[in-house]
Amino acid sequence: MASGPIAPSTAAAAETGAGPGSGGRRGRRGRPGAGRRGPSLRVREGRAGLVLVSPTVLIVLLVVVLPFLWTIIMSFQRLRLIDLQNVFDITLTLRNFETVLGSADLWVMVRTTLIYSIGGTVLSIGAGLATALALRQRFPGRMIIRAFVLVPYVIPVVSAALVWRTLLNPQFGPVNVFGVDVLGWDQPIGFLSERFHRIELFGVGFDAPIALLSVIAFEAWKTFPLAFLFILARLQGLPRDLEEAARVDGASPLQRFRYIVAPQLSGVIALLVLLRFIWTFQNFNDVYLLTRGAAGTEVVAVQVYQYLVARNDVGGAAALGLLMSVVLIIAFAVYYRYGVLKQESEL
């Protein structure tokens, strides 16, 4: 043993926490009995680790990884919901991709999805950042405000969508009633049913994609609490002395934010941008519940659902879903490449 490879025994010693030079270590080394005592602690630890983690890995493998691989296969199959026997038919075809990529409204959908996910991400994180900065200082009632700010994030999306639909209802929704009675709008606005609404501001008129803007606002409202929470946690971990020093040196509050606070928040904000973009890009619930994808709000997730359920076209749904995943994988890979994830999450 003493002349054998040294690595396992040092690892085992480090594992049990025995210090160098202690009597115990010498005793263990002198014993040739690794074999007699069964596998080393390190090996047993490795086995225990694998055993404990295997149910989790198994479930993730079965429900996430294998289905994804299967999606890839299905996207090359002619598969309709009525004849699922074809699941094992391995005649591969590019028809699904032709259907999906050849559809007339493909680019409209891509544009809508991008506007939706970028707009939702920016608004959500912007609002989260502003709220976190506003709640940074301690004051009475701060924790209560924090709890209330989280409400949109925790309530069920179905309730949230229903109350927004009621609030924005053109007949009796308080927003429209207030707009017409108090703000003097000519007519109620169909926030969730009008593709474009003509807006006159300071003599300049333009057509606002009102339904799309409404679902973006909903998305930002529903998710900004998460951004708020993460940015606030980071803010509270920042050392105060740098800012204090800058204040003494005459830096104004905005300068202190720009040169001292903002750079230290860039990591958490970069991570949030990735997470929010990925989640908004694939979001189905919000748009489907608010507009069913009508009035210029048909995002890609809603269209995948339509392929699957309305057209019974499993292959088409899989092809579109696959293309959608590719975009997300690219976003993930870019982040991974530049090390943002490693540094932020220590995974």
Place this chain on the structure above:
Amino acid sequence: MASRERVETRVLGVARVLWLTVVLIACVLPLLYMLLLSVRPLQAVLQDPLGVPSPSELNLEAYRKVIASPEDGGYGLLSFFGNSLIVALGSVVATVLLSVLGAYAATRLRFPGKNVINISFFACYMFPGIVMAIPLFVLFSRLGLRGELPALIVIYLASTVPVSVYMLRNYFRSIPRALEDAAMVDGCNRVQVIVRIVLPLAMPSIAATSLYVFMIAWNEYLFALLFLLESRDNWTVSLGLAQLDDISVSATVLMAGSVLLTLPVIALFFAAERLLVEGLTAGAEKG
């Protein structure tokens, strides 16, 4: 310079108060409106949408209607609460069980492939639900399990386990290792260490994780819609309520249903808000 400091401080102070007011209104008002509408008669709402209701017109008719079974002229929401509870509690138990083991392994043990597993968890966490839904939809249809609640539990388990492992792992790290070593020296095996030492100490984070899983499962809509639509007896509350919106039910009834759907989640959230926030953001401070 001193005046710039003063001007900015004052402007920012005003902006801060204004912004917080807007945020609070945006967060609380919709909920209040939901509650308010649910106790007013529809006629009164249509006549005076912005009006504050007089105490005399308040009634719980909308609640009666949304809860009562279809035979009694209602919309039968009450019968869906059992389904939601089964799905949510089932997901909590399964997820906590698996993620305690996984998180313990990820913090305490070194095993081959650990880093790969960590990264792939993170990737799964962000994987599009709608894409995952396609093959699972086909699979469960083939197996004849599509309309069954266990199918949903398995899916919620898989979609919450990555975050749960992450939340628990951050907490496990703060438990001193010496305690476990001492227990092992005293003759505990790995399972006994987890059950007797780690679990009692990690109770706060297990509570936070359970709460997180419960909320995800209770609130979930897409998979409930895809899988349960054709078996009405198994509908969850979220699905049942969303389906009501399709058959032009009056707004007051929809709001009463929304209150009932939201209430359990809000109650749990306010009971354990601090736990949940700490659990979710643990590790974010060091960033």
